[in-house]
Amino acid sequence: MTIQVLVADDQALIRAGLRGILETAGDLTVVGEAETGRQAIDEVLRLRPDVALMDIRMPDLDGIAATGRLTAAGSPTRILVLTTFDLDEYVYGALRAGASGFLLKDAPPADLHAAVRVVAAGDALLAPKVTRRLIAAFTGAAPAATPPSSPPELDGLTGRERQVLGLVAAGLTNAEIGARLFITPGTAKVHVARLLYKLGARDRVQLVIIGHRAGLV
Numbered sequence: 001m002t003i004q005v006l007v008a009d010d011q012a013l014i015r016a017g018l019r020g021i022l023e024t025a026g027d028l029t030v031v032g033e034a035e036t037g038r039q040a041i042d043e044v045l046r047l048r049p050d051v052a053l054m055d056i057r058m059p060d061l062d063g064i065a066a067t068g069r070l071t072a073a074g075s076p077t078r079i080l081v082l083t084t085f086d087l088d089e090y091v092y093g094a095l096r097a098g099a100s101g102f103l104l105k106d107a108p109p110a111d112l113h114a115a116v117r118v119v120a121a122g123d124a125l126l127a128p129k130v131t132r133r134l135i136a137a138f139t140g141a142a143p144a145a146t147p148p149s150s151p152p153e154l155d156g157l158t159g160r161e162r163q164v165l166g167l168v169a170a171g172l173t174n175a176e177i178g179a180r181l182f183i184t185p186g187t188a189k190v191h192v193a194r195l196l197y198k199l200g201a202r203d204r205v206q207l208v209i210i211g212h213r214a215g216l217v
Helices: 012-022 037-047 063-072 088-097 109-120 128-139 152-156 159-169 174-181 185-199 204-213
Strands: 003-008 028-034 051-054 078-083 101-104
Touching (some): 003 037, 003 109, 012 028, 012 109, 028 109, 037 051, 037 063, 051 063, 063 088, 078 088, 078 109, 088 101, 152 185, 159 174, 159 185, 159 204, 185 204
Parallel strands (some): 003 028, 003 051, 078 101
């Protein structure tokens, strides 16, 4: 199945480069481009791609604001923020706006291909460089002698669901969780979906934070 992608970046050379990289993968195709935030909104709503690669610094409307408006409009397109900058405010802003992923432009082509696939599949993804800092910011640094507190929501989880939550928090994909627990990736996905529902989490990023708070990693 081909994943349809829209590329939003204010630089024509960057858009052309991203198009070329994406289309070297047989299952990814670029269906449109945008050079401003407002144009990105219009094109996403018109073309309804599976994934939109959204730059942050664009004229007219920045990528975070554009992402927020698409989320508010109920757009089913998953947003993967792609930027040169890994500043904390950009990461937090993108996640608050409803982005499903955050990747730096210095990522290898294979990582970009994988990120688009992960986001298109309904999962969330963060660049490795920012994941640990994000978790630290949300959880806070506890003294070494103080055991982590388990959120009361975890009391309603089965033993298997706790296992899966710990593996999600460790950054494993559904396929990797399946291999670790000797279950199919589909079964792992079902467990993750139940975790999202039971814990009231929006995506895997929030599951990662909950898992770290509970000391499951």
